[in-house]
Amino acid sequence: MDSVTEAHTDAREAAAPALPPEAPMAMPVQSLEHAPPRGPRPATTPRALLLRRLFVIGGAIAMTAVGGEQMYFVLNGNGPSILGIFVLVLFLALFAWVALAFMSALGGFFAAITGGGLGLGITRDGPLPGLGSRTALLMPTYNESPARVMAGLLAIHESLAATGQGGMFDIFILSDTTDPDVWIAEEAAFLALRAEAARAGNGGGIYYRRRPKNTERKSGNLADWVRRFGGAYPQMLTLDADSLMEGETILRMAAAMERHPGVGLIQTLPVIVNGSTLFARMQQFAGRVYGPLIAQGIAWWHGSEGNYWGHNAIIRTRAFAEQAGLPHLHGRKPIGGAILSHDFVEAALMRRAGWAIHMVPALGGSFEESPPSLTDVAIRDRRWAQGNLQHAGVLPARGLHWVSRLHLLMGIGSYVTSPLWLCFLLAGVLISLQSRFVKPAYFGATKALFPRWPQVDPILAKWVFIGTMAVLLAPKLLAYILLLFDGRLRRGCGGAVRAFISLLLETLLGGLVAPVAMLIQTEGVLQILRGRDSGWNTQRRDGERVPLRVIWAQYWRFMVFGLVLAGAAYAVSPALFLWMTPVLVGLALTVPLVMLTGSQSVGLWLQRAGLLRIVEEHAPPPVMVRAATAQAAFSPREGRSSIERLLGDPALLAAHRSMLPPPRIPGHDPIDVPLLVGLAKLDEARTLAAATAALTKAETAAVLGSAEGLARFVTLQAAAGMPSIDRA
Numbered sequence: 001m002d003s004v005t006e007a008h009t010d011a012r013e014a015a016a017p018a019l020p021p022e023a024p025m026a027m028p029v030q031s032l033e034h035a036p037p038r039g040p041r042p043a044t045t046p047r048a049l050l051l052r053r054l055f056v057i058g059g060a061i062a063m064t065a066v067g068g069e070q071m072y073f074v075l076n077g078n079g080p081s082i083l084g085i086f087v088l089v090l091f092l093a094l095f096a097w098v099a100l101a102f103m104s105a106l107g108g109f110f111a112a113i114t115g116g117g118l119g120l121g122i123t124r125d126g127p128l129p130g131l132g133s134r135t136a137l138l139m140p141t142y143n144e145s146p147a148r149v150m151a152g153l154l155a156i157h158e159s160l161a162a163t164g165q166g167g168m169f170d171i172f173i174l175s176d177t178t179d180p181d182v183w184i185a186e187e188a189a190f191l192a193l194r195a196e197a198a199r200a201g202n203g204g205g206i207y208y209r210r211r212p213k214n215t216e217r218k219s220g221n222l223a224d225w226v227r228r229f230g231g232a233y234p235q236m237l238t239l240d241a242d243s244l245m246e247g248e249t250i251l252r253m254a255a256a257m258e259r260h261p262g263v264g265l266i267q268t269l270p271v272i273v274n275g276s277t278l279f280a281r282m283q284q285f286a287g288r289v290y291g292p293l294i295a296q297g298i299a300w301w302h303g304s305e306g307n308y309w310g311h312n313a314i315i316r317t318r319a320f321a322e323q324a325g326l327p328h329l330h331g332r333k334p335i336g337g338a339i340l341s342h343d344f345v346e347a348a349l350m351r352r353a354g355w356a357i358h359m360v361p362a363l364g365g366s367f368e369e370s371p372p373s374l375t376d377v378a379i380r381d382r383r384w385a386q387g388n389l390q391h392a393g394v395l396p397a398r399g400l401h402w403v404s405r406l407h408l409l410m411g412i413g414s415y416v417t418s419p420l421w422l423c424f425l426l427a428g429v430l431i432s433l434q435s436r437f438v439k440p441a442y443f444g445a446t447k448a449l450f451p452r453w454p455q456v457d458p459i460l461a462k463w464v465f466i467g468t469m470a471v472l473l474a475p476k477l478l479a480y481i482l483l484l485f486d487g488r489l490r491r492g493c494g495g496a497v498r499a500f501i502s503l504l505l506e507t508l509l510g511g512l513v514a515p516v517a518m519l520i521q522t523e524g525v526l527q528i529l530r531g532r533d534s535g536w537n538t539q540r541r542d543g544e545r546v547p548l549r550v551i552w553a554q555y556w557r558f559m560v561f562g563l564v565l566a567g568a569a570y571a572v573s574p575a576l577f578l579w580m581t582p583v584l585v586g587l588a589l590t591v592p593l594v595m596l597t598g599s600q601s602v603g604l605w606l607q608r609a610g611l612l613r614i615v616e617e618h619a620p621p622p623v624m625v626r627a628a629t630a631q632a633a634f635s636p637r638e639g640r641s642s643i644e645r646l647l648g649d650p651a652l653l654a655a656h657r658s659m660l661p662p663p664r665i666p667g668h669d670p671i672d673v674p675l676l677v678g679l680a681k682l683d684e685a686r687t688l689a690a691a692t693a694a695l696t697k698a699e700t701a702a703v704l705g706s707a708e709g710l711a712r713f714v715t716l717q718a719a720a721g722m723p724s725i726d727r728a
Contacts, residue, residue, distance in 0.1 A: 019207050023231030027223055029325040030349050035399025039354015042262050042304040044120060052301040056103040063099040068092045074461045083431055090424040097417055098472050105475035108297025112482050117296040117362025120256045124364060128248060129255035131168045136233040140221045142176045144241040146189035151630035152244050154193055155623045159247030161202045170205040174221050176214035180700040183210065184642035188652055189634050212661055212705050219326055219342035230317045240311035242369040246623050249365030253314045264319035264355025265347060268366035269295045270312045273616045273624060275370055276604060279597035281612040282506050283370040288614040293479040295361035304356035305403035310343035312366045319355040329393040334386045334533045341387025344411050345394050348404035367624065373598035374513060375546060375554065382524045385415040389528055418521035425583065432572045476503060492615025502612045512586035512593055519558050546598060555590045562587025642704060643692050647717050660705060675702035679709060688716040
């Protein structure tokens with residue numbers, strides 16, 4: 001049994017409570033072909049929002065026009081060519097992406113120095129507001145570490161209790177877990193969570209529900225809660241398995257929702273924390289130093305047409321129920337079917353009906369974690385890429401606000417740009433090869449006094465490259481300037497000098513990783529377009545060392561590509577080889593680079609050296625400290641299977657039985673093949689050990705979710721002469 005449970009509760013008193021009375025709320029599936037009546041302009045729309053958008057978008061267009069003109073002269077000094085025009089089109093698309101990010105960051109810089117990033121009357125300090133309505137905290141989980149999930153919820157629960165208004169919040173653990181061992185561990189950790197909360201005098205308002213069938217994944221999980229319980233909670237706050245939020249932050253967000261009835265969603269900026277590998281520490285440093293600038297820029301010009309990132313956000317339940325029922329997209333997987341990246345679409349549909357969507361990046365008190373390695377990011381990005389490419393089917397939806405369409409387009413672009421960068425790189429090499437090896441056509445079909453010689457202006461090309469890199473890196477410099485004037489952030493990052501060294505280190509390593517990430521994303525996009533579904537995999541969140549043979553098997557082809565590209569560049573000229581060195585080095589060293597950035601020892605060494613540090617390491621908030629200490633206590637002491645755990649713990653079995661869904665109705669519910677097969681195997685088994693060995697994970701989960709299956713396990717246990725489990 002878990003140590004927390006053993007320490008704080010008697011086994012006979014650990015039975016799980018019933019779920020609260022259901023308060024059904026309709027959640028109709030939305031149509032993309034027919035729009036609801038357009039609502040009025042949100043009352044919370046910031047002033048001069050049109051001017052802000054003209055500044056950002058108009059500035060990006062002007063920069064792209066100037067950059068495109070210069071690139072035209074670089075490539076077509078003696079007139080246009082087909083390859084030159086192709087490269088120019090790619091450059092315009094990619095530079096427009098970079099220019100928009102730069103102008104948005106510039107807007108964020110203005111917002112930061114003028115004290116922006118909040119709005120809606122939300123403050124970071126001062127008296128805590130009172131609440132008049134209840135809020136549900138929703139934790140969807142899918143085969144995640146129960147210890148991590150429950151420790152985070154305990155920390156949030158205690159932080160809310162410390163505000164004096166913890167009774168206004170209920171916590172729901174919404175499990176879609178399919179692994180039977182994780183499922184039973186979840187239930188045991190849930191009982192321990194309630195016991196620990198009860199010991200502190202705050203045991204009520206924590207509930208657990210598992211769906212036997214995880215239909216439509218996370219969006220279906222949330223929709224199921226809304227349809228069953230949403231009517232009792234005006235607001236719901238969505239969390240992720242690695243989410244942490246301070247009680248004061250949640251309280252101020254809930255109060256803002258009460259003050260502004262036209263607001264449908266408020267999104268915070270989750271700060272990445274707890275990184276131990278070099279890769280995770282690079283991510284958290286970048287997110288902590290550059291992230292607020294970027295997010296404040298987005299909030300500054302998005303205004304009431306903000307976006308939703310799927311977690312650490314509070315949502316008006318009625319707005320979500322009325323407008324966020326997601327339809328299935330036409331066509332086959334991976335583009336058709338259930339929408340994977342549901343958050344962007346849910347925000348767009350709510351805004352379509354007139355609800356305001358806001359971001360408050362300066363609020364603070366919102367945290368998440370980063371995948372520990374490039375490989376783990378690649379696995380996550382593969383699923384995100386498929387979800388974002390699906391947004392092409394949502395873009396034509398009627399009635400969407402143009403900024404919402406821009407969100408969807410940018411989501412698509414965040415993955416399409418990788419293949420475009422690769423094409424741009426290869427086309428540049430082809431132009432150089434053409435000028436080196438292909439005999440030029442001196443005279444065209446028409447008579448001319450002078451020959452038509454394909455020419456690239458190297459001097460102008462150098463300045464275009466320098467200008468592009470300056471635009472690309474300028475947001476980091478702006479973020480560093482803000483850091484110098486923020487004493488808490490500066491000290492938390494190790495001081496001005498260490499912070500600058502960290503910035504250089506993150507920029508250098510990030511530049512080496514970038515071409516590898518480009519190939520990973522390009523490969524993922526091509527697989528999706530060929531019809532390969534990404535599936536739904538649990539994300540690895542800890543930094544265990546990945547064996548060299550695994551890394552080699554995944555990345556050797558990227559190294560080969562880099563070496564071939566290096567050979568082609570050197571064959572053209574040593575100058576081109578040196579020009580492409582940043583890309584070539586990253587690709588040629590892919591395997592050692594992945595090993596280095598995934599190393600926990602290197603990451604911790606840099607931490608001791610004061611590099612890639614963040615404020616939350618220098619002065620960790622209480623909610624982080626509490627979650628870290630609680631996680632060890634929630635972890636089981638020994639590794640046992642789900643069946644062994646249930647049969648050895650009468651209180652856990654009683655709680656498990658009380659949380660089972662209603663019995664299936666023969667002839668009405670679909671046939672559950674794993675359950676039927678699992679029950680048949682139990683009938684054939686003569687011993688408990690034989691039954692356990694014969695069942696697959698899916699069959700074990702199905703049988704454990706059935707009262708009939710549990711009864712057969714008890715019979716086998718009794719036949720083995722073990723103490724009766726029903727003695728409790």
